[in-house]
Amino acid sequence: MTQPTTRKTGNVYASAAREAVLAGLLSLGLFVLIIGFKTDQNIRNELIIEPRFGLLITVVAIVTVGRFVISAFVQPWLEARRKQKAAEPVSEAPPSFFRRNFAKIVIAAALIYPAVIITLTGPAGSLKWVDNFGIQILIYVMLAWGLNIVVGLAGLLDLGYVAFYAVGAYSYALLSDWFGLSFWVLLPVAGILAATWGVILGFPVLRLRGDYLAIVTLAFGEIIRLVLINWTEVTKGTFGISNIQKATLFGIKFDASPEGFAHLFHLPISSAYYKIFLYYLVLGLALLTALVTIRLRRMPIGRAWEALREDEIACRSLGINTVTTKLTAFATGAMFGGFAGSFFAVRQGFVSPESFVFLESATILAIVVLGGMGSLMGIAVAAFVMIGGIEILRELDFLKLVFGDNFTPELYRMLIFGLAMVVVMVWKPRGFVGSRSPSAFLHERKAVSASFTKEGNA
Amino acid sequence: MAAPSPAMTAPILSVEHLSMKFGGLVAVSDLSLEAKRGEITAIIGPNGAGKTTVFNCITGFYKPTEGMLTLTRSNGERHLLERMHDFVITRKAKVARTFQNVRLFSGLTVLENLLVAQHNVLMAASGYTFLGLLGLPTYRRAADGAIEKARGWLEKIDLVARADDPAGDLPYGAQRRLEIARAMCSDPELLCLDEPAAGLNPRESAELNQLLLDIKAETGTSILLIEHDMSVVMEISDHVIVLEYGTKISDGTPETVRNDPRVIAAYLGVEDEEVADLIGETKPGVDAGDLAVATLAGDGSGPEAIEAAQKISEEREHIAEEHHPHPHETGKDGGEA
The missing domain is CATH 1.10.3470 (ABC transporter involved in vitamin B12 uptake, BtuC)
Incomplete structure (x- = not known):
């Protein structure tokens, strides 16, 4: 995953393509039985198997393209941004008006x-x-x-x-x-x-x-x-x-x-x-x-x-x-x-x-x-x-245009819920606001970083 | 001023016939000791001697199996600590303690740590929260007072500049000092310190000595401390009590204790050859350590010492048998099962 910084742009695309194909194959292997086939009951109450190759191909395509985009564009961009941030002199800008008066x-x-x-x-x-x-x-x-x-x-x-x-x-x-x-x-x-x-x-x-x-x-x-x-x-x-x-x-x-x-x-x-x-x-x-x-x-x-x-x-x-x-x-x-x-x-x-x-x-x-x-x-x-x-x-009615008329987005809310939780917990393990504000101060109120606070008996 | 009342001359803490058993293990047996008011009393002893157990009994974290612990406050109130809950001991009997492994509220700031220690005073001032919730000035004044008091202690432990940093962010030595200051913020009459110098470098432990002497001189708080660092014990304590295997083996000024042969034996042990040299001959079944104790404690003549040592050894074996059934028997039981 870590790419040498000296690598040329062409190489980035090549390796991204390689990773994308790999991810696509992996997802094909994973989803072929889960998404590719569906068991259903026909009119005589018999169990029939219904292939859904169209959906399978769509999912695999999304994974492949997504992996390619992440490897080829998102990761280099993040890398560049991180480097740029590291190069910048450390200066603590005062929080913006919006941030200071967020509660109000x-x-x-x-x-x-x-x-x-x-x-x-x-x-x-x-x-x-x-x-x-x-x-x-x-x-x-x-x-x-x-x-x-x-x-x-x-x-x-x-x-x-x-x-x-x-x-x-x-x-x-x-x-x-x-x-x-x-x-x-x-x-x-x-x-x-x-x-x-x-x-x-x-x-x-x-x-x-x-x-x-x-x-x-x-x-x-x-x-x-x-x-x-x-x-x-x-x-x-x-x-x-x-x-x-x-x-x-x-x-x-x-x-x-x-x-x-x-x-x-x-x-x-x-x-x-x-x-x-x-x-x-x-x-x-x-x-x-x-x-x-x-x-x-x-x-x-x-x-x-x-x-x-x-x-x-x-x-x-x-x-x-x-x-x-x-x-x-x-x-x-x-x-x-x-x-x-x-x-x-x-x-x-x-x-x-x-x-x-x-x-x-x-x-x-x-x-x-x-x-x-x-x-x-x-x-x-x-x-x-x-x-x-x-x-x-x-x-979100427009989703019906994408996924068909039978699609009811509410039914997927638990899935989205869970995904959102995972994303936030990876991105901010102690929640949106991890630091605590002290209840009293002598000189100035400094937020206490989440690395010092405990979760208690929980 | 008036002549000192009986309460003032009485020892602040007197422990009588304290025993603490954990199942079959006797951690402390029939221990009696006293801590005098306004003095620094040190409890020392090898690892596992039962020092921390005594502390936990005094501060109510353990309920002693037997014994009476009497604390006499300067206003003459007497409290029987073995009958009180741990937090009541701090609140009513005014005993505060620190812990062997520092227990700070690491996510709260240094200042907040000192404010939590003044909980009971502030709680009363806030009308058990209800009046404070309405924003009455009484509470605000009390809160300001509490912050000033905390500032005073921060100055003493040299942490004013870091008052608003989380306590968990402080270096170890500063955390130790803060824990002592936090205990002092609860206005104790007896301060119990469990190895306050553990993990400190020589300069820091010298500072600690000064801090403890200052506390004693300025607040008149009596201090009871457990310590391994002899530079702390010998320099600042007025009185030293030595424990070994849950019993008291010596009690007196640092000078007396330092020269007590039993203490030396307990701490250093005595080499077999030395014993042999000393006695001239050894008998089987005599433990070298017991021999040394008997020799050093007795008048020094050879055969008597050996007899005494034999007696000690026998006694010890007897005790061991009482507590641990014979290995053969257990083995047989195990085989049949």
Whole structure:
């Protein structure tokens, strides 16, 4: 792979061609049975073999050409760039305006997003972009920021985070159904209930570390889901709970009634207002999560969480009660999960155990890891890429022209998901933002490189 | 000022009849020792003598099998350490410790390491996080105070310039110093140092001596240290305790200990020929080391020494048999199984 620098251009092409042929042969050998033949059932229910040589040739051609392009153009280009960089004098340019104010720009963009969408698409067209795209991403941002407290700061690997999301969602759904309480009353209640469950989970598992902790939290997530399925008298099992009460803006309902939002402000009746309201609601909740996390990191408790991630025994030698410290991390993370859950219930108007499967926990954890454990901005970007990316896939109709009418891009999202993860982990092993920003400083705030921080028990 | 109260004259730490067993292994047996207030007490002994085990019992990382560990604070409070959790010992009994292999929070900055050590003070000042979360000035003042205190210690260990660097980035000697400063930030009355000079070069260990003497003089903290580096032990300690095989073999000022024949025997061993020369004749079944101990400890006359050595050897064999069943028996069992 390493090419002598003195090699002439002609030689580069020759060797690239050689490598390309080799790669093509290899892929042919690999894919001939996997892609080249397909087993299918015919009308008489018999198993038939269906050759797909066209597809096979296409794949092999892509591999061959791709290998040639990489060897002939990409690698020499990277090599040249690396050399150029090495030759440049070491000078640390101050970060650009965009980089310095990235957080502010992102928040501003999130604030004006619904307005921009409405101007572009009109109230009716905005539904999809505000609801499926904006709200969906923000829920995951919030969930991932909540999980970040447990995994990123305290270093406790939690594979059952979705349990707290479920607790929050069902708390709101059931309590509003039984007692008719409003969203604003039940939001903190849902948070407190989820935090209580966090403590209940925390107590028995605190003695565990690493893999063992992960397994038990995974089991806890499944237990909550199974309880939701089987406790039919209360949760209505797999049917779920529907017709959940909507949220109100200081008592103003979003409906077509005379005292509804549209009438009150003399606007044409549209469901877009409620969605936009929900968008700002979840944005507010997410920003609250971020604010609390930032504040907590400067508190002794936040520092103790990070110290716990670095070295538990040293923590104990400094008089830190590691049991309560871990419990507070679990409880705080769970509380934000509960907030997100009750928001989820109010947004969907329907909850069922289907929404709280392990895949959700895995997605949230993947966002935290991809973003860089402990980094709020990195996690937000990761949520945008992962969740937004999946939503965008639904929009890519032009792919049908390439792959045929039967092609549904959403079905390939897990494949793309996995590929993206591999690429990012190769390119940035500690996530988008690997460094951590210290909670206090004497002279200047210098980011701590990821090579010094530990992942904790996880 | 008033006459010193009984609490002030009492030893800060008194260990009585401490035993620590791990299954059949007796790491420490019936050990009693005292550390006086405001003094540097060193615990020395060959590898495996049980020094770190004693430390772990004092700081609550192990629960002793038997024995009583009493810590008397300067305000007269008495704490029974064997009944307390490790973190409560630091918090209430004001005992801080360092570790044989440095345990810093390597991903936190130097300053943050010192702030984590002030956790309990800051926790109270922040109203257990709730008031601090609201941004009350009480917490902000306490946080500023904590940073100032950390700065003071950084000046003492000469690391102010590196306050904002990750602790894992410091050279080894600086990490050792930082660990001591971190322990001191928890306001201890007894500072336990587990081999603070391990891995330091002569210049660094001289600096360490100065640092420890400064800590003793300026804060009045009593220091208990385990050390192999005799230049540290002999120069700065007021009191030295020597352990071997989990028991105390000598106790006194550095001068007494240095000349104690049992200590010399424990550390250097005695060559067979020397023993032979000394006694004039050797008897079978007498261990050379025991002979040396008996000779050096007794009044020196030959036959008595040999008798004493035989007794020691027999005792030792007896002890060994109690703990490890006969090899023949185990072999037979193994064969049948």
